[in-house]
Amino acid sequence: MTTTTARRNTDLYPTRGAEEVVTPRRDPVVWSAPGAPGPFTRTDLLGFERDGFATVEEMITDDEVALHRAEMERLIADPRVRADERSIVEPASGEVRSVFEVHRLSPVFAALVRDERLVGRARQILGSDVYVHQSRINVKPGFGASGFYWHSDFETWHAEDGLPNMRTVSVSIALTENRETNGGLMIMPGSHRSFLGCAGETPADNYKKSLQMQDAGTPSNAALSTFADEHGIRLFTGRAGSATWFDCNCMHGSGDNITPYARSNVFIVFNSVENAAVEPFAAPVRRPEFIGARDFTPVR
Secondary structure, eight states, X not given: OOHHHHHHHOOSSOOSBSSOEEEEOOSOSSOXXXXXXXXXXXXXXXXXXXXXXXXXSOSSOHHHHHHHHHHHHHHHHOHHHHHSTTEEEOTTTOOEEEEEOHHHHOHHHHHHHHOHHHHHHHHHHHSSOEEEEEEEEEOOOTTTBOOEEEEEHHXXXXXXXXXXXXXXXXXXXXXXXXXXXXXXXXEOTTGGGEEEEOBSOOOTTXXXXXXXXXXXXXXXXXXXXXXXXXXXXXXXXXXXXXXXXXXXXXXXXXXXXXXXXXXXXXXXXXXXXXXXXOSOSSSSSOOOTTTSOOOOOOOO
């Protein structure tokens, strides 16, 4: 038996079965040693371990916000990008909702994922070199852009991409102001310590539907109510350039944006090189590489 096969058969977090199952987290939250050097302080890391998230008031400067927002606008206006499978459009309006793998489409975003302010924090949390499992820009214009329903990213990345362990961290950098009213990110603090295995099988090519409207891998209302009662809900606001780092297993979501004010962000997922994807744990086929990378080259 090969090492890959052995890892594939060791499923620490069962999901997409006949019923929902809650499994206690079997992995560390912060993988580095206490006091590991890097941009995060010891207090930051302790808060991340406790809550599952950390905020940075100025992840990038105002000038960098302007640069990245202009690049976002260029990408979504490019007919070639819009026609690419990496672009996801709103079902109702036909407007671009997300563009994936932006660090490969754009030199501007390629430079961002290599920035030590980002990579250094990812290494601190994950305790190793990292690679980019996923990158995307999320465009949430005003007057009707739809939200993202409650979910754990790890549930999908484990089930459909084959990430074995919870050794993955996301950063969402605001390119517009995050207000209380324009569909901001919500997280249930502490929810990262329990894995909610969802009920139901994964359809073939599920990603084509789930990127517009999540279905498979969606928790039940009863489970969400229990989690919310236990953990509460935190809504994140902040000026453009601020960032939220959050653990892969945080229960999170965002509401529709019916205000006139856009909420757009760049979203980068760093995974440990020691947690490379194997075969999916609860899906018939892998998702495309622009959604779940199979190039495990460390970010340098």
